[in-house]
Amino acid sequence: MMSRTLATVDRIATLLLGVLLAASGGALIAWQLGHLDAVAPNRVDTTGLQDVADASWFPWASAATGLALAYRSGVAPKAFPPPPHDTSAPHRSRRFHGHVHNQT
Numbered sequence: 001m002m003s004r005t006l007a008t009v010d011r012i013a014t015l016l017l018g019v020l021l022a023a024s025g026g027a028l029i030a031w032q033l034g035h036l037d038a039v040a041p042n043r044v045d046t047t048g049l050q051d052v053a054d055a056s057w058f059p060w061a062s063a064a065t066g067l068a069l070a071y072r073s074g075v076a077p078k079a080f081p082p083p084p085h086d087t088s089a090p091h092r093s094r095r096f097h098g099h100v101h102n103q104t
Contacts, residue, residue, distance in 0.1 A: 002010070030036050052058060 027036070031040050
């Protein structure tokens with residue numbers, strides 16, 4: 001359960017992210033429609049990005065990054081589930097469930 005302070009911080013961060021995404025989307029639409037010609041260029045130069053994407057190391061770096069993110073997010077361990085639980089063995093829980101057994 002979240003504390004009240006953490007819930008407030010979470011809501012504020014979510015609100016700020018939403019406002020940022022909405023403002024970015026609005027700016028992109030205004031740029032596409034030509035309303036920002038005075039402050040934004042009509043074209044964006046992507047030759048530097050194309051050079052990096054064409055480099056021989058880029059596919060390997062991209063794959064390594066993808067695997068690291070998949071592992072970090074927990075997707076990779078789910079791809080290999082643990083072996084099934086042996087139901088023939090008696091179940092011994094370490095948790096106290098409130099049952100009191102009389103041993104007299």
